[in-house]
Amino acid sequence: MGRIRLINACKRALDFKIYNFKTIQNILENNLDSIDEDKDLNQDLPEHQNIRGKNYYE
16 A cells, blocks of 8 residues: 555656655645545536636637
8 A cells, every 4th residue: 555655646746746755755644645636627616706617718
């Protein structure tokens, strides 16, 4: 399990182009290696009068 976490932490650091030990350590300490970023990309915007949405730009 530790090896997989380290690999995921390194992948996450590479996505942000941050290449140092302290960053990897922080990712592991805060369990950020287990967060799936793809889930965040598919969230819908909340309904609000100031949000125009994709149809506004067509």
